[in-house]
Amino acid sequence: MNDKALYTLEYDKILLKLAEFAATSLGKEEAARLRPSADLDEVRRRLAVTDEAVRSVELKGAPPFGGVADVRPQLQRAKLGGVLGPSELMDIAQLIRGIRRIRKYTASVAEEISIPLLEDLVEPLIDAKPLEDEIRRCIDEQGEVMDAASPELAAIRREIRLGESRVRDKLESLIRSASVQKMLQETLITIRGDRYVIPVKQEYRSHFGGIVHDQSGSGATLFIEPEAVLQLNNKLRELKLQEQKEIERILRRLSALVGEKAELLVSDNESLGYIDFIFAKAAFAKSQFATRPxxxxxxxxxxxxxxxxxxxxxxxxxxxxxxxxxxxxxxxxxxxxxxxxxxxxxxxxxxxxxxxxxxxxxxxxxxxxxxxxxxxxxxxxxxxxxxxxxxxxxxxxxxxxxxxxxxxxxxxxxxxxxxxxxxxxxxxxxxxxxxxxxxxxxxxxxxxxxxxxxxxxxxxxxxxxxxxxxxxxxxxxxxxxxxxxxxSNALAIASRLGLPQSIIDFARREVGDDELRVDTMIASLEQDRRRAESERKTAERLRQEVEALRKQIEEERFKFREQKAKLLEEAREEARLSVLKAKREAEQIIADLRKMAMEEAASVKEHKLIEARRKLEEAVPEPVEKPRRPAEGKPADIGPGDEVKVYSLGGQKGHVVELTGSGEALVQLGILKMKVSLSDLELVAGKKPAVDARQAKTAAAIVKRTRDDHVPLELDLRGMTLDEALIAADRFLDEAFLSNLGQVYLIHGKGTGTLRAGIQDFLRKHKHVKSFRLGAYGEGGAGVTVAELK
CATH class of the missing domain: 3.40.50.300 (P-loop containing nucleotide triphosphate hydrolases)
Incomplete structure (x- = not known):
């Protein structure tokens, strides 16, 4: 790529801004070396890995690069057998920790989104946690070798602390003496060259044996190591030399461990710097509100x-x-x-x-x-x-x-x-x-x-x-x-600034006609463009308003669906509880029936069975009325002779005989007539010839009932003659059929069997009866006929 163009276009300033977002020195070096590529595949790969870093930061925040330094020179020295200092070893431990944290960060991101390129960069990084643990066991965060580094070091340092305590005790007893205090510049113990000394006035030098280690700037004070502590200080010095020798041995051992993995760690150090550089590109993109092209x-x-x-x-x-x-x-x-x-x-x-x-x-x-x-x-x-x-x-x-x-x-x-x-x-x-x-x-x-x-x-x-x-x-x-x-806006600008109009007019005449025509054409084009731009902005504003309304409607629709689902769930729960209640009551009734059968040796009275059956019916929860579709024809359009459907009778078809004038109509349903609310009717066919009221009265009986009338499941015919029983049974079967009952019970008793035979013969020919049978055990036996309706 042309270096002059890079400088002219200020590409170097972009790299400086990019480097500011790098967390490590290696990342900054990578940013400084960045150059454009003319290879399409390489450019796409670069942008793809930047995109993965952007999405990772959006998901998990910035990666943890803190504390990672460039330790390649230290690693090379360790590889060649050199001894590293405590702080250098801690930098290497920090690198190992940084590698582990980046591996963990990448793994957590990869669990939620696909980042194959970043995973490929992180995958070769080694896990040298045992080496890090050993370094941290021996060296603290301040870069000091700890007592726990070796048993020998711990023992030496215990001796040093004991020796220092003895020297201090000896000197403190000395300076507490009244005869000595007058010879001291200050009653304190200090250190000069790793030796414990006391400050003695110059004139009392001859009264003290020992060694002078230092004197004040004026010469008035001498820092003397008394003979009394000379041997103790010598012993302390020997212990400190042993300490230093043991520390050097520990550092040599740790450096050797580092040297074994130095080559891999150098590669990881460079890889970590490159990964930091990639995330610097992501941070730079975020700061610029930039997008992937x-x-x-x-x-x-x-x-x-x-x-x-x-x-x-x-x-x-x-x-x-x-x-x-x-x-x-x-x-x-x-x-x-x-x-x-x-x-x-x-x-x-x-x-x-x-x-x-x-x-x-x-x-x-x-x-x-x-x-x-x-x-x-x-x-x-x-x-x-x-x-x-x-x-x-x-x-x-x-x-x-x-x-x-x-x-x-x-x-x-x-x-x-x-x-x-x-x-x-x-x-x-x-x-x-x-x-x-x-x-x-x-x-x-x-x-x-x-x-x-x-x-x-x-x-x-x-x-x-x-x-x-x-x-x-x-x-x-x-x-x-x-x-x-x-x-050119020169003439317009000059006129606006106040140049005399005569000069402007003269200059305009000097401009060629072609130039003026071009200038006028450009002005016209610019005016058209401004008008189009204004219309585009208006259209965009309207589009945004429509989009906002659409979002509002979608939100309201979503809330409606949520409310609907909630109401349905509540209804289901209520129905479930009702069914459970009905089931428990039915089980109790069955249990009572069984108890009665056992107590009365299968000779249960029919009235007891009827009462139990009534309780069983009452235990069944009332069915929820289904919503019905509004009738296409208005109630006012329904008149005599129209074919209609009756919602409350399950869509039973009939014909309107007459309108009663109170929002109801008299409807012919087979041989029955009944008053039904106009809102309960749906027009299904055109008008038919009106039915003469007198003919209708002679043709069939009028049954008046409403949807709320309760039709029982059984009819007690005992005590009636056969003719009375047949009339009652016919009316009962009609009402049961209109109420959509599937099964009814006709109680005729056992007696001579005449009433039972007559009822069953009647049922055999009845148009609403599908089949019939004698009652089973627990239903009344031969004293009851069970009829199944069509």
Whole structure:
């Protein structure tokens, strides 16, 4: 990748920002070495691993890299047999712990989401916990070798503490003496060169034997080790030398253990730094509100609301750019300080970032291309030392670009052809653009030349663009408008600033007619664009309102379904409890029947059975009335002769005889007539000839009942004559049929059998009776006939 373009586009500043998010020095080194790749597969892999890191951080937070340092030099020394210091060994223990924590972090993330690339990076890391445990057993967090490091060290340190105690006791007894205190500068014990001493006044030097180890700056105080503690201090010194020797032996042993795994730990140290670098890319993406771009190798580029990453978020203006589909070159025109150069750098820098595996500050759905080279000629690079003018500097850069550019390159040219005669400069700019366009590379160029607007207008594959400028405020808006060429605002700005109108009019006459027509056309285009933009915003606002309403309706529908499910669950629970209650009562009734049968030796009276059966019926919970679909015809549309369905009778069909005038109708149901509420009827056929009321009265008996009337399960016929019993049985069977009863009981007693024979003969011919039988044991036996209805 072209290093000059990297510098021109400020890629190095992106790397500095990236390094700030690395937790380790190795991660910062990896960030500093990052370079764009021209390999599409490699770029996609880089972006994929960055995406895995972003999703991991969103799920589990930042990984635990704290305390991990670059210990590769220490590991190499240990590998060669060198002895490491306590703090160096603790750094290695911290590395081992960091490896273990990263393995644990990755495993916890992998349980919930797929992160194959991160798992591949973590999988080779070794688990050297026994080595870490041994180091931590011997060395504390402050980098001191602990007594527990070896039994010998513990014994030596016990002797040292005992020896120090003896020396202190001896010196304290000495300085407490009244005769000695007057010779001391201060009554305290101090240490000089690992030897315990006391501060003695200079004039009493001859009264003390022993060794002078130090004196004060003025010479008035001598720090003397008295003869009384000389041997004790010597013994203490010997013990400390033994301590130091034992510590060195412990450190050598630990260093040897580290040396055995040094090669693997060096590799793990580097891998941990690379993993830290990947998560630094994720943190950088989060700070920039960046997204993962789609990558291709076909030269297609589409940026949605792209932002320059080095401009503060509150100041940057997003741009939309598309390149490589219907056109491969964009010519951007517009006034100075309008944002042309920033737009140019935004496209180039975001391309370099994506090729480096970094997310880009643009909206979702943005697409970028992997170029084999990104070339930029931006800014005034004239050099006094090299005697290069602005024009010469641009030409030198362009010549270098033209030598290396290919059809897979991106070329960014700022102020093309500037710095020389306008006529020659514009001609040269057109020639350079034409040459690059024939090569087939992707081009974005900025210019002030009107000739380039005409060139872009007439050349297929090249499009004009401009930076929007608000003439009312005399300020640029920094918005890139693709498809609209820029126009000169010099006269409008000058007029706005107060230049006399006569001068403005003279200047306008000096401008050619063609130029004025082009300027007017551009103004018209810009006005149309503003109108379209306003309408688009209105449409977007309406779309958002509709979307909000849709979400509100979806939410209300969800709440309704939740409430419905809750009510159904409550109803089911209530029904379950009712069934359980009915079951318990039925079981109690059955138990009572069995008890009666046993007590009365199978001669249970029929009235007792009837009473028990009545209780059994009452134990059955009342059925819940099913909701019915509203009748298609209005109640007022139903009249005499209409065929209707009666909801309360299970959809039984009949004909309306007459309307009673009180919201009810007299309905003919077979041989029966009954009054039914109009709301309980559904019209199923057209009107039929009205039934004459007198004929209807002679044709059938009128049965008046409502849905709330209770029809018993049994009919007691005992004591009736056969004729009376048949009339009663006929009425009872009709009512039972209309009530949708499946089975009824006709109680006729045993007696002579005449009533039973007559009833059964009647049942055999009745249209509502499907079958009949004598009562079983517990149902009344031969004294009851059980009829099953159709």
């Amino acid at each position: 789609e990558m291709n190798g076909e030269g297609k580029l589409r940026l949605k609301r792209a932002r320059h990453p080095l401009i503060p978020e509150e100041a940057v203006v997003p741009i939309d750019v598309e390149l490589g589909e219907s056109y491969s070159a964009i010519i951007v025109t517009g006034p100075n300080t309008g944002g042309k150069t920033v737009s140019l750098k935004t496209v180039g820098l975001l391309s370099l970032m994506a090729m480096s595996g970094l997310f880009v500050p643009a909206d979702e759905g943005s697409r970028l291309c992997v170029f084999d080279g990104v070339y930029a000629d931006i800014g005034d690079e004239q050099s006094i030392e090299q005697s290069l003018s602005t024009f010469s500097s641009h030409m030198t850069n362009l010549i270098g670009i033209l030598k290396r550019v290919t059809s897979r390159s991106l070329v960014l040219l700022d102020e093309l052809g500037a710095g020389t005669d306008p006529a020659e400069g514009s001609a040269l700019a057109v020639a350079i653009l034409e040459h690059l366009h024939r090569i087939g590379c992707r081009i974005i160029a900025t210019t002030h030349y009107s000739e380039l607007k005409a060139y872009a207008y007439n050349r297929e594959g090249i499009i004009n663009a401009s930076m929007e400028f608000d003439v009312a405020t005399l300020r640029p808006t920094y918005r890139l408008l693709v498809g609209v060429p820029g126009r």
